[in-house]
Amino acid sequence: MDPLQTQGISLPRLGLGTFRMQGDICREAVESALALGYRHIDTAEMYANEDAIGAALSAANVPRRELHVTSKVWPENLAPDAIRRAFDNSIKKLKLDFVDLYLIHWPARGMNLPAALETMLKLKEEGRARAIGVANFTVALLKQAVEEIKAPIACNQIEYHVMLDQSKVMRYMAEKSIPLVAYCPLAQGRAASDQTLIAIANKHGATAAQVALKWLLDQKDVAAIPKASRRESQQANLDALTLQLDDEDRKAIAALPKDKRFVSPAFAPAWD
Incomplete structure (x- = not known):
């Protein structure tokens, strides 16, 4: 599967999410994923696993040029000096000279978005972050970043799966050629027990989770970062790339209710 090209970087379509993995479990999971062929690793300062x-x-x-590493700055650190400190801590822990993508993890109420993105752009200009982007941004926030501030946004990382409609923000992102990186792509494990997905999976000799993942990856300019600590799960996610969904499958998935958002903390923005 060809990687996504955005703002001068090549973003592998399937990555490893690492939220809630720490210590030896996280280290072993990343080692396993790299051995299987994963080259896109997603982390954040908040995960405490860098x-x-x-x-x-x-x-x-693995040669550094083959790797794609994303990290993120937590909303309480969006002042320019705090971004610098957070970034320095992240690359020190990651033992890297640069990250491939550095994101605002969540928008913060009252944040100075121009100042935050200007600071991140300086990190890019210094070669310490190859690209910058955002996560959990609504259309209104994206418009501010792209149209007012004119920041080179390489992606918007948002919750996206078969149970959640993101068509409004996706339409805007498509207009501006901003890829979507889907977190919780398996609906926090709920996709595996969905009867419609199970029926499609049985037809193809696959699993419901593989169907849910391939449905995402078949879409234009969408990448996904399922969390998988076990080697078997990592391999199953890789194997999903070979699945061929047909029009009947896509029609059945389109008919599923898409009103379930599983990640919406108290500080989340007003969703579109």
Whole structure:
């Protein structure tokens, strides 16, 4: 599957999400994923696992140019000096000279978005972040970033899966050629027990989770970062790339209710 090209970087369509993985479990998961062929690793300062990921990256015999590493700055650190400190801490823990993508993890109420993105752009200009982007941004926030501030947004990382309609924000992102990176692509495991997906999976000799994942990856300019700590799950997600969904499958998935958002903390923006 060809990687996504955005703002000068090449973003593998399938990556490894690492939220809620820490310590040896995280390190072993990243080592396993890299050995299987994963080259896109997603982390964040809030995950408290960048040191474990750094250890795995150091131990792996993978050329740096083949890797894509994303990290993110937490909303409480969006002042320029705080972004710098957070970024320095992240690359130190990751044992890297640069990250491929650095994101605003969540928008913060009252944030100075122009100042935050200007600081991140300086990191890009310094070669310490190859590209910058955002996560959990609504259309209104994207418009501010892209049209008012004119920041080179390389992606918007948002919750997206077969149970959640994101068509409004996706239409705007398509207009501006901004890829979507889907987190919780398996609906926090709920996709595996959906009867419609199970029926489609049985037809293809696959699993419901593989159907849900391939449905995402078949869409234009969409990448996905399923969390998978076990080697078997990582391999199953890779195997989903070979699945061929047909029009009947897509029609059945389109008919599923798409009103379930599973990640909406108290500080989340007013969703579109």
